[in-house]
Amino acid sequence: MSVELVDRIVAGDVRSxxxxxxxxxxxxxxxxxxLEKLYPHTGRAYIVGVTGAPGSGKSTLVGALTSVLRQKRMTVGVVAIDPTSPLTGGAILGDRVRMQQHCTDEGVFIRSVATRGWLGGLARAAAAIIHVMDAMGKDIVLVETVGIGQQEVDVTRLACTSIFVLTADSGDAIQMMKAGILEMADIFVINKADLDGALLVKKELQATLTMNVCPAGGRLPPVVLTEAVNGRGVEELVEEVWRHRQSLSSDGGLQKRKHERARLELTEAVESSLRELVSLGVDGTSQDELVEDLVQRRISPRAAASHIIAQLMKPR
Ligand SMILES: Nc1nc2c(ncn2[C@@H]2O[C@H](COP(=O)(O)OP(=O)(O)O)[C@@H](O)[C@H]2O)c(=O)[nH]1
Ligand SMILES: [Mg+2]
Known part of the structure; x- marks a missing residue:
């Protein structure tokens, strides 16, 4: 049964x-x-991450990017990850409205994820959805995520090209430095360039990048001004994505990223398997006893963990 499902998905069937x-x-x-059976059919899609603060215009930009990519006859998968809102939340409903023009387009597959509904974490959920879209044969998968925590950083690591979005009316540049985003992003976008201050933010950002990312005069990540609401600057952004893709394939960076991604997924898989094993293999009573021993300081957490692991390793 699942083989049929695999075939249908590989053939691009949206319902499957x-x-x-x-x-x-x-x-x-x-x-x-x-999903396991789909894995051999994946690895072809080019994954682009779009990260930034809530309200910076990521969803609007993803919609605009989708339009440009469709004009170039590429098929597009969109994964919108929102770690904060529940499935029925406003952000995702809003995204749906923003993506409406693409809803009837067979070349576009859109999936929103509120991570509360997913077992096993954000990166795993994102990786699973990306794999399905990849197996469907989508040329480009755009992954939108709010750039705040470690999980989002992991999601960015799934991408071949990471775009960081900030806006003309925010002093995000300094905060970004703290978050380590500067090093992570391949392309910066200053969206809402129709507002005052866009050029100023661009200059400030370029100066910060020059000082921190490549003081030795290496490749400076491009900074693109966009007006996602009316599509201005989006063609240029796509050009920068191609340029980055080109540079990755010529200097071995693409392979490196593919290895990093595989490693990340492997770590995730090991961790979630272990979590599952622990939840299945350790009976409540013995865990309760260990907890009591910990509280009474009769045992250390590390020794208690060894005890549980020994129990798990026992042949059944
Ligand atoms: N003025 C202006 N507003 C924009 C632009 N792009 C997006 N917005 C608006 O910014 C708000 C947040 O956009 P959204 O795409 O939901 O941001 P997200 O939370 O980062 O996904 C919406 O009201 C958009 O219409 C732009 O280029 N200029
Ligand atoms: Mg959004």
Whole structure:
């Protein structure tokens, strides 16, 4: 049954893909098996991450990028990850409105994720959805995520090209430095360039980049001004993405990123398997006893953990 589903997804069938994603979301074991079978069909899509503060215009920009890519006859997958809002939340409803023009386009597949609904974390959920879209044959997968925590940083690591969006009316540049975003992003976008201050923010950012990212005069990440609401600057942004892709494929960076991504997914898989094993393999009573021992200081956390691991390793 799942082989048929695999075939249909590889053939690009939207309903089958949506069904699988729902299954993964529900933690259905069969869905994960199907996902495994899809894996050999993945690795072809080019993944672009779009990160930035809420309200910076990421969703609008993703919509505008999708339009430009469709004009170039590329198929597009969009993954919108919102770690804060529940499934029915305003952000995602808003995104739906912003993406409406693409909803009837067969060359575009859109999936919003509120991470609360997903078992096993953001990066895993994102990776699963990206794999499905990749297997469907989408040329480009755009992943939108709010750039705040470690999980989002991990999501950025799934991308081949990472775009960081800030706005003309914010002093984000300094905060970004603290978050280590400067080093992570391949392309910077100053969106809402229709507002005052865009050029100033661009100059400030370029100065910061020159000082911090490549003081030795290496490649300076480009800074692109956009007006996502009316599509201005979006063609240029796409050009920069191609340029980055080109430079990655010529200097071995693409392979390096693919390895990093595989490593990240491997770590995720090991961690979630272990978590599962622990939750299945350790019975409540013995865990309660260990907790009591910890509280009474009869045992250290490390020794208690060794005890649980020894229990898990026992042949059954
Ligand atoms: N003035 C202006 N507003 C924009 C621009 N791009 C997006 N917005 C608006 O900014 C708000 C937040 O946009 P959204 O795409 O939801 O941001 P996200 O939270 O980063 O995904 C919306 O009201 C957009 O219409 C722009 O280029 N100029
Ligand atoms: Mg958004």
């Amino acid at each position: 893909a949506a069904r699988l994603m729902r299954g993964i979301e529900d933690g259905d074991a069969g869905a994960f098996e199907t």
